[in-house]
Amino acid sequence: MSFAEARRCVLEQVKSGRRRPAVECVPLPEAAGRVLARDVRADRDYPPQPRSMLDGYALRAEELPGEFVVVGEVRAGQPCDVEVRPGEAVEIMTGATVPPGADAVVMVEHMRAEGSRVWVDRVLEKGAKVNAQGCDARGGAVVLRAGQSVGVAETALLATVGAAEVEVYARPRVAILATGDELVELDQSPLPHQIRNSNSWSLAQQVTRAGGEAVVLGVARDRLEETQAQIGDGLGYDLLLLSGGVSAGKYDVVELALARFGAEFFFDRVKLQPGQPCVFGRARGTFFFGLPGNPASTLVCFEVLARAAVELLGGCEESLLAVTRAPLSEPFRHKAGLTRFLPARLEEDGRLRPVRWSGSGDVPALARANCLLVADAEKEEYEAGEMIGVLAL
Numbered sequence: 166m167s168f169a170e171a172r173r174c175v176l177e178q179v180k181s182g183r184r185r186p187a188v189e190c191v192p193l194p195e196a197a198g199r200v201l202a203r204d205v206r207a208d209r210d211y212p213p214q215p216r217s218m219l220d221g222y223a224l225r226a227e228e229l230p231g232e233f234v235v236v237g238e239v240r241a242g243q244p245c246d247v248e249v250r251p252g253e254a255v256e257i258m259t260g261a262t263v264p265p266g267a268d269a270v271v272m273v274e275h276m277r278a279e280g281s282r283v284w285v286d287r288v289l290e291k292g293a294k295v296n297a298q299g300c301d302a303r304g305g306a307v308v309l310r311a312g313q314s315v316g317v318a319e320t321a322l323l324a325t326v327g328a329a330e331v332e333v334y335a336r337p338r339v340a341i342l343a344t345g346d347e348l349v350e351l352d353q354s355p356l357p358h359q360i361r362n363s364n365s366w367s368l369a370q371q372v373t374r375a376g377g378e379a380v381v382l383g384v385a386r387d388r389l390e391e392t393q394a395q396i397g398d399g400l401g402y403d404l405l406l407l408s409g410g411v412s413a414g415k416y417d418v419v420e421l422a423l424a425r426f427g428a429e430f431f432f433d434r435v436k437l438q439p440g441q442p443c444v445f446g447r448a449r450g451t452f453f454f455g456l457p458g459n460p461a462s463t464l465v466c467f468e469v470l471a472r473a474a475v476e477l478l479g480g481c482e483e484s485l486l487a488v489t490r491a492p493l494s495e496p497f498r499h500k501a502g503l504t505r506f507l508p509a510r511l512e513e514d515g516r517l518r519p520v521r522w523s524g525s526g527d528v529p530a531l532a533r534a535n536c537l538l539v540a541d542a543e544k545e546e547y548e549a550g551e552m553i554g555v556l557a558l
């Protein structure tokens with residue numbers, strides 16, 4: 166399966182096979198990163214009255230250019246009790262209500278003031294530097310949709326409309342099961358033939374970032390019965406992520422163990438690198454991913470395939486893989502046939518520089534990268550300066 170087909174498969178399967186998550190109510194500061202469970206409406210017009218965009222003088226645009234008598238002042242945070250009649254102007258501050266009669270604001274820098282008179286030598290359109298009442302949102306209008314996740318702008322908007330309590334979806338609980346006889350825990354000293362389990366912890370962070378609640382299960386050894394028993398536990402969660410044990414090796418027992426639960430496999434090989442033997446399916450009503458064990462494979466396959474499942478199970482309306490493009494700092498070539506996601510650095514000058522690495526087990530290279538370079542499966546050669554895909558990490 167091509168990478169694009171695999172991604173489409175994940176989106177379609179999870180969208181059609183997911184259950185609606187439970188709804189909980191949280192205080193606004195705890196809603197950050199959560200997914201809205203209800204539409205949110207504006208509680209009144211925004212702005213609630215016509216508002217000045219800058220410090221200056223409010224007047225009638227049709228009288229420009231001209232001379233005006235200053236008849237008062239309006240400040241932000243005070244009710245507006247003056248009216249502007251022909252030949253008059255009112256001094257006004259940013260954010261203050263534009264008085265009735267006035268329809269434009271001239272900035273202080275564009276006028277000359279003397280005593281209670283001002284001269285303006287330019288013309289302005291009606292409405293210049295004024296935000297009309299309700300121009301941002303009308304009272305009652307839906308300003309946020311259920312299924313939208315709460316980022317910084319959404320927090321600002323929720324605060325604006327007075328949503329002290331926010332209804333959000335419960336986070337999906339995601340079980341993480343690493344497999345491998347060579348793995349030892351973080352706090353153990355590995356023997357020369359052993360390594361520490363890093364995938365469970367990188368995955369846990371990725372799951373959290375995607376809005377899930379990560380539950381790290383113990384490491385399963387490369388034996389069918391043991392792996393099967395742990396998979397049995399993992400299938401009790403909303404999603405199961407396995408790492409390792411999905412290649413063609415003699416001791417790669419993950420797929421066999423999953424099959425014992427009557428698993429349906431949607432794919433078990435994808436034309437992407439790193440992570441070609443990536444597996445996706447469902448057993449006992451729970452979706453699972455078998456992510457190849459090399460740390461870069463696990464990281465990439467989660468980011469480009471499994472993250473979408475976490476987001477959709479969390480009630481997100483959409484999951485976006487935001488591949489943008491940037492010019493390469495040097496030529497790049499790869500063997501056609503696989504979509505590649507390789508460690509790279511996006512530099513301050515906007516250029517993308519591939520990071521040297523020794524292969525998908527090279528964790529320090531991943532840490533030197535700040536994004537992934539995305540190379541098209543059909544295109545073998547890229548010249549320096551040529552645009553290539555970039556995926557933020």
Ligand code: AMP
Pocket residue numbers: 343344345347348360361362363364365408409410411412414456457458459460526
């Ligand atoms: P596998 O997919 O099981 O064939 O593993 C591929 C490579 O990834 C092997 O070199 C493993 O030692 C390594 N690996 C597997 N699981 C992990 C893990 N949890 N943390 C770090 N490396 C791993």
Ligand code: MG
Pocket residue numbers: 344345346387409410458
């Ligand atoms: Mg293994």
